[in-house]
């Protein structure tokens with residue numbers, strides 16, 4: 057193994073970006089290893105796009121440093137461009153160009169030339185399932201197709217590192233699954249994938265997840281580890297009458313660390329040395345709430361996220377209910 | 379590097395082809411503008427105040443004068459007794475047109491010679507001047523015809539010839555005058571707007587961000603964006619020249635290669651302004667507003683619409699800060715007078731200085747703003 061094989065593909069130290077008074081990204085430090093699918097998870101406005109744009113060399117960091125594929129992002133941004141693929145949050149396609157023309161254009165810009173070109177284009181179109189739509193204008197494609205075409209454009213030059221900024225936003229579940237299958241295929245081929253999302257279930261597919269909120273890194277580990285370590289205590293699922301009222305009551309119950317509403321149910325994080333399922337149930341009944349069921353459950357990433365951020369306002373629903 | 383530029387150019391041409399608005403702007407607009415302006419300049423203005431200095435005072439002169447009075451184009455405001463009085467009346471704005479008939483006017487007709495009459499026209503308003511001359515010629519031709527009736531054989535003899543004298547702005551004379559101006563304006567308008575739009579559109583749609591992540595250099599992008607729109611601008615000029623020739627019968631008197639060469643020099647400054655606008659606009663609407671804001675002084679002060687000679691001194695000086703001013707002098711020189719560089723260098727030098735400076739600064743700014 058050579059040094060470049062073991063060196064991290066991305067490494068940032070105290071990376072910070074300010075827009076005036078607003079600190080959009082606050083002293084991020086992390087590393088991404090070769091071949092990883094690295095998910096960057098955070099709510100709207102948490103600084104995901106800002107981070108990805110600094111890593112791609114579009115945006116200059118205010119302070120801190122970062123290296124991508126061994127190049128300094130502030131000084132050597134140009135040199136890294138041929139080796140990364142980037143899919144921006146809005147699928148940046150030329151809507152008045154056909155599917156094939158879009159691919160051809162990016163192939164030209166990345167200087168994928170000669171004999172390999174038409175083979176590469178066919179390969180990409182097969183991968184994205186776009187063979188039958190080569191001559192269709194990109195603007196007339198529906199969301200899922202656009203997304204796959206945008207991915208095709210981003211990897212036309214076979215980059216070893218791929219940045220995806222919320223690639224599945226606004227795309228139906230079937231297309232999302234299909235998209236992730238493509239991402240896994242790329243990762244198996246040795247491509248490092250840095251993907252931002254606010255879908256918590258998507259982060260479960262990643263090798264490691266960085267949770268970001270308000271520009272700061274709150275946790276960084278594999279999904280399994282996150283669930284194990286980040287939740288201190290036992291998670292209980294409670295169903296009962298008038299959950300809002302019950303949740304407010306539970307906040308004050310002994311041995312209860314956290315309470316979060318999940319639709320009609322309540323997730324309660326308890327300290328198992330101080331309380332139990334029965335005592336929670338009894339405590340609610342004593343306060344005049346008709347209890348349906350109290351059962352221990354495995355935490356999801358959403359529970360972890362809510363626990364870390366301490367509010368129940370994050371991207372709920374969309375991800376876990378699907 | 380060239381393959382990247384080529385990709386941009388090819389893409390740009392595909393987009394032009396698919397976008398009916400751009401296509402119309404490139405092909406139909408120049409022809410349309412030319413026809414519109416061509417006829418706008420020909421719109422009939424009637425009841426032009428006319429003063430007369432008749433030294434001949436015979437039947438023929440009276441016939442001509444009453445013909446002038448009867449057509450409705452002219453209102454006879456009075457008779458004066460010297461050329462100076464005619465000029466003074468026009469100076470004072472009491473008259474727009476003066477008709478001078480020399481002492482031998484009637485005699486010449488009788489002796490079957492060409493009889494000269496002089497039409498003195500206020501050229502500061504080209505529209506008026508056009509109409510006056512056109513109407514004057516028609517009237518003179520008609521009267522000429524009638525006085526020849528008895529003697530059809532000697533057709534060329536005994537004719538009345540109207541010699542025009544245009545005050546203030548002699549070159550305002552013909553319809554041709556506006557055609558070079560229009561070509562200059564089309565060149566400026568198209569390169570400026572289309573270049574700015576081509577870049578701002580990509581910013582609006584988010585594809586510019588995508589391009590910045592690719593290995594393409596900002597100057598490559600710039601060249602790739604400019605070349606298609608320079609090409610279409612020249613296409614537009616070709617259309618305009620063709621319409622001018624076929625419809626209005628105006629041909630370029632001077633060297634066409636020189637015209638193309640100096641046009642390219644002029645394009646530097648409008649491309650520069652276009653690039654500059656693209657760096658400060660976030661949307662196409664903003665770009666359009668800025669473009670109009672820039673174009674307006676060009677239209678008003680360059681001498682395209684109003685002759686510079688009749689402008690106040692300070693406005694004339696302001697006009698010297700506009701590249702189109704110099705380019706119009708060059709275009710009119712080449713197209714109408716057929717002159718070459720030896721006459722035009724006085725306009726070419728400032729145009730070159732403007733072009734290099736504006737383009738250089740804008741290109742530098744473009745690089746910084748993209749990176």
Ligand SMILES: Nc1ncnc2c1ncn2[C@@H]1O[C@H](COP(=O)(O)OP(=O)(O)OP(=O)(O)O)[C@@H](O)[C@H]1O
Nearest residue numbers: 075080098099100101102103104105106107145254
């Ligand atoms: N160019 C900019 N100028 C000023 N503020 C900005 C700029 N770009 C981003 N911000 C602000 O920085 C913060 C982080 O934005 P960013 O786009 O990185 O968030 P995000 O995590 O990608 O959110 P989303 O999920 O909505 O895409 C936001 O508060 C945003 O308003």
Ligand SMILES: [Mg+2]
Nearest residue numbers: 104105106145
């Ligand atoms: Mg974002």
